Amino acid sequence: MIPFISKENVRRALQYPQLIQALREAFQQEIVTPKRHAHQLSEQVNSSLLLMPAWNPSGHTGVKLVTVAPQNKDTPTVHAVFILFDSITGVPLTFMDGEEITQKRTAAASALASSFLSKENSSHLLLVGNGSLAPHMALAHSYTRPINKISIWGRSVEKSESCRQTLLSFTDLPKNIKIEVSDDLAGSCMSADIITCATTSKQAIIKGKWIQAGTHLDLVGGFKPDMREVDDELMAKSVVFVDTFTGAFAEAGDILQTLQSGSLKKEAIVAELADLCAGRHNGRQSEQEVTVFKSVGTALEDLCAANLVWQYHQQESNENASA
Structure with missing residues (x-):
């Protein structure tokens, strides 16, 4: 059997x-x-x-x-x-x-990308989205960067609190991490070192004007061409990485819609995850860069x-x- x-x-x-x-x-x-x-x-x-x-x-x-x-x-x-x-x-x-x-490998791939793309001293993680994937994203990121604060923002405060309680129940989450529910998305974006988005939104949630120099954004929610999580202004000022070129150019709304509008230039999409892992691209080039990792998943x-x-x-x- x-x-x-x-x-x-x-x-x-x-x-x-x-x-x-x-x-x-x-x-x-x-x-x-x-x-x-x-x-x-x-x-x-x-x-x-x-x-x-x-x-x-x-x-x-x-x-x-x-x-x-x-x-x-x-x-x-x-x-x-x-x-x-x-x-x-x-x-x-x-x-x-x-x-x-699916949940474990998605979170682990994002944490792997962050090890190349976020600042090494990144300590404040913002979760945008409070579904079943969100706690996994937080836990995985805590293994590649010295996270000591996690903020959770979602449309439902009750669901965000439930997500917080799930995180608190994880015995393998570092004990020194402060976990809070945020009702101020703009303010949380301005103070976060890493922002991970796991939503099913079809409208941009994150605005480029909120994002400070040196921030790393991890976008995992928009897995269809009509879905997106960030606006044109953000993509225009970012250096963009993807899990695979094949998947991103076929399915990622945050990529496809901004390429179509002209706010994202194709040359700004500089590498896929395999390039980072093999050392063909070194990832973040400066403390001031805004980096984006867009994933849609791969078998x-x-x-x-x-x-x-x-x-x-x-x-x-x-x-x-x-x-």
Whole structure:
């Protein structure tokens, strides 16, 4: 029987220091990541199926399958599983919870990018958005920069407080971090060293006039061409990095809309994450630069995370067998 690895076990297997380092190495490897497949399952309820494959020819192959059912009321609208195969033999090794993998690898990729793009002494992190991904973003960023203050802004104060309580429950969050709910987005933007946005907004939330020199912005929410989180003024004054050029130029509204308006010049998009990891670009060039990292996700990250989960599962199984 093919083993299933639950959300709880995926969570236990994926610790941010190890995942961030594994992603740094994976972005330097020859991993094949075709464009993801998207299929509409029902026009009546607008449900869809996404397939995200990736493989290392001499290692493992993985496919994340995601269903989106916006009409759901009593259950989540997004569900996902990940299936891991041996690339040489084609044998299926395991399948595991895909939602936990997505949240962990998304946060870890942003923290990895921040290690190249934010100022080394960055201490104030602002979360814009208070959904399920937000606490993961904060925890991951705390592993690459000396964060001592986290501000949370969202349209619902109640949800922001819930996000704060979730963060306080994390036993692996550094103890010296002050966590607050903000009702002043402009003021928080002006004082933050790192701003991470994880929203589903279709209108710019962050204004360029609020952003001070030296700020790093991490944009993970706008994953469709009609979505965006920052305005034209901000993009015009920023040095922009992306997780992959392929994904950014196909799906990232913050990139596509500002390229179309002319506020962002294509030459201002200077590198993708693989360039940073391989040392082809050094990242931040000065203390005064405003840097933007725009990600839409890549199956390479899913495969990297799944490999760590599989290694953890095998080690745990061997220890149990010998006990």
